[in-house]
Amino acid sequence: MATLYATARELSNISCPSIVSKNLHWTSPTLGQMSMIAAEFALVIVLCFYKLNPGDQWQWEDIGYRTGFVASAQMPLIFLLSGKRNIIGWLTGTSYERLNWLHRWVSRILFLSVTIHMGFWFVNWARYDYIKVKLTTDPITQRGFAAWCILLWIVLSSLLPFRRWNYEFFVVQHIVTFAGFLAAVYLHLPEEVKVWIWLPIGFYAFDRMFRALATLLINVPLLNRPKSGSGIMCLRATFQPLSQSTTRIIVENPPMHWRAGQHVFLTCHALAPLQAHPFTIASIPEDGKLEFLVKSKSGATKRFFQHAVKAQSLPVTAGVSHGVHSRGVILEGPYGRIRPLRQFDSVVLIAGSSGATFTVPLMRDIVSSWLKDAHVRIDSYNLPAFVFQGAITRYIRFVWAIKSREQYDWFKPQLIMVMDDVRQLRSEGWQIEVDMSIYVTCDEVSGAENWRPGRQKPLEILHGKREETTMVQKFERNGKKESDDVISIDSVTSNSPSQTGAITGCRVNGTCCCRRTIENEGVALRMDEKCCCKCDPDKIETAKETLLCTQTLDHNPRTSCQMSRDQQAVKRSSLYEIAILSGRPRPHSLIREMLEQALGESAVVVCGSQSLVSEVRQSVVALSDERAVHKGTGAQGIYFHAESFGY
Numbered sequence: 001m002a003t004l005y006a007t008a009r010e011l012s013n014i015s016c017p018s019i020v021s022k023n024l025h026w027t028s029p030t031l032g033q034m035s036m037i038a039a040e041f042a043l044v045i046v047l048c049f050y051k052l053n054p055g056d057q058w059q060w061e062d063i064g065y066r067t068g069f070v071a072s073a074q075m076p077l078i079f080l081l082s083g084k085r086n087i088i089g090w091l092t093g094t095s096y097e098r099l100n101w102l103h104r105w106v107s108r109i110l111f112l113s114v115t116i117h118m119g120f121w122f123v124n125w126a127r128y129d130y131i132k133v134k135l136t137t138d139p140i141t142q143r144g145f146a147a148w149c150i151l152l153w154i155v156l157s158s159l160l161p162f163r164r165w166n167y168e169f170f171v172v173q174h175i176v177t178f179a180g181f182l183a184a185v186y187l188h189l190p191e192e193v194k195v196w197i198w199l200p201i202g203f204y205a206f207d208r209m210f211r212a213l214a215t216l217l218i219n220v221p222l223l224n225r226p227k228s229g230s231g232i233m234c235l236r237a238t239f240q241p242l243s244q245s246t247t248r249i250i251v252e253n254p255p256m257h258w259r260a261g262q263h264v265f266l267t268c269h270a271l272a273p274l275q276a277h278p279f280t281i282a283s284i285p286e287d288g289k290l291e292f293l294v295k296s297k298s299g300a301t302k303r304f305f306q307h308a309v310k311a312q313s314l315p316v317t318a319g320v321s322h323g324v325h326s327r328g329v330i331l332e333g334p335y336g337r338i339r340p341l342r343q344f345d346s347v348v349l350i351a352g353s354s355g356a357t358f359t360v361p362l363m364r365d366i367v368s369s370w371l372k373d374a375h376v377r378i379d380s381y382n383l384p385a386f387v388f389q390g391a392i393t394r395y396i397r398f399v400w401a402i403k404s405r406e407q408y409d410w411f412k413p414q415l416i417m418v419m420d421d422v423r424q425l426r427s428e429g430w431q432i433e434v435d436m437s438i439y440v441t442c443d444e445v446s447g448a449e450n451w452r453p454g455r456q457k458p459l460e461i462l463h464g465k466r467e468e469t470t471m472v473q474k475f476e477r478n479g480k481k482e483s484d485d486v487i488s489i490d491s492v493t494s495n496s497p498s499q500t501g502a503i504t505g506c507r508v509n510g511t512c513c514c515r516r517t518i519e520n521e522g523v524a525l526r527m528d529e530k531c532c533c534k535c536d537p538d539k540i541e542t543a544k545e546t547l548l549c550t551q552t553l554d555h556n557p558r559t560s561c562q563m564s565r566d567q568q569a570v571k572r573s574s575l576y577e578i579a580i581l582s583g584r585p586r587p588h589s590l591i592r593e594m595l596e597q598a599l600g601e602s603a604v605v606v607c608g609s610q611s612l613v614s615e616v617r618q619s620v621v622a623l624s625d626e627r628a629v630h631k632g633t634g635a636q637g638i639y640f641h642a643e644s645f646g647y
Helices: 002-012 031-049 057-073 075-082 087-092 100-126 131-137 139-157 160-165 167-188 195-219 300-313 353-379 405-410 412-427 459-463 521-527 565-573 587-597 610-626
Strands: 236-242 246-252 263-267 277-280 289-295 330-335 346-352 395-402 433-440 442-444 465-470 473-475 481-483 487-493 511-513 550-552 578-582 602-608 638-644
Touching (some): 075 087, 075 195, 100 131, 139 167, 160 167, 167 195, 195 330, 246 405, 346 587, 395 405, 587 602, 610 638
Antiparallel strands (some): 246 289, 442 511
8 A cells, every 4th residue: 555655646746847948937737637637538528428429410419418518517616626715625635726726627628518518509500500590599599609708718818827917807807707607607507407506606605705704703803802903903014125025024913823834815905905915924823923925026015015115214203113114904814734744754845035935934843843842751751642742853954045145034033043943952862953055046246226225235335345254064964063164254355356256256236146056065065166157247347256155154144253263163063054055956966865864754845936846846756766665665755745936
């Protein structure tokens, strides 16, 4: 049974390589998805033509009736898959967003069956030149043709380019047109089969009523004790601008429960009326607050960032702290499910840019369970086993690919807290380990034109010089630590020719985009490999190779260069490594390294762009096959979970 399960897991994740060009990025469905689509298609075709001969013109009318009934019977399934609180998700333990692709494909198969239904009627009427007469005089035919036209528009407008063009408009028109489609189909069908229309209406009404009740329980003070606000809505949020046009949204003391990796729909009518957007929760319940990191794109997210920048630039007033001007918000959720990662021996978390809002809470949740188990065992040694959190995880590998080192500040306190907690647990005898690596792919050069309110000015602007302290640490898994000498760059002028490009590889107004892929992180750290930067020649004065491609983050790196060598040695001995590398990670190597030391089943979780998800997925499949997990060799299985950007 274990071999069969491992085989099915590997096969379900197989996919074709992505097609990437300047204007096109296409990622093929996985074999598991294609298998489900093929099964649904085969079932519908069999039901449409079972014991009927399409080549017999005298059966065309029978086929027309049959396909119409089969098409109408598909309506409940489409609505079940579209709801955020649906029975299928509850029975399968799957969240709505992971069923959305199936909702779209079932709708396309519905369009195919409706087209077959209309086509056979048209072919049957064409023998007598009767199509125009039916379309102009028969109300049932007119309503059916209108329903087909509406469904055609729904299918076309649901394609990815249209959704990306304007998602808010897509949602509104999607609901309106589907209501029109239901009305046309209801008037088209005979009385005995109209139950197939009432069922989806009932499913839709149940979903909306359940969601509305849950939303009221969270947001209305009359139904819930207000904790973070007052007035009509009890929840208020603060907006803080961050680097890379990102907004940190914080809701203090939310009256709701959530798990790491979940998301909520946030509405702020004061800034973006009548819009609800899904945002991943970047905090864990132990923080006592909901925190979101929102990239500014267009529409509501852009307004959030503009409000945050404006609020931070306002002067301090009585009772209002600087830069904090809260707004009333409405939350709906939480949504999202992932298999508990505490049950795996080793876990790899890979994120790209804002995908860390998904992976950081998952890592912190595991560390939090370690701490809870440690406290329980200290308080009592005679408690039964079920009292403990049950986290068997002993190794976490955290990888984060970012464009600029400024993005590290998004989660700097949380990452340092994790390493401090792990250090404390290891000192108490816990055999656990957390490795963190941050890959910087395109680091922007600091300049006056990039400064915004609330963001510290670059050192060149403040002092006419740059100070940088770089520390490379190597932490071995046997608990021993080796530290290289501290490399200090003190009082280096910004126009020093010897250091041009030392920090970013490209100078004034340029951007260092490191295109190399790091095959072996350990080798890169030891050999201090250089990275060739691909910068915009119109925006730079000189472009040289980056002199330093690795850096270990300190709690306060700017003060390290001012310490004596003895003080630095003491500080190095108390640190754990968070390595920064210039380049792009190679998921295959990172996952292989984790699997080679795993003592049990492993988990690989990725959140990022479609290309990153596709690369990690293919790496998991290749390594699973390479290790012969599904061939009865005894190799431990690999669980894979992916979250990707997009609609």
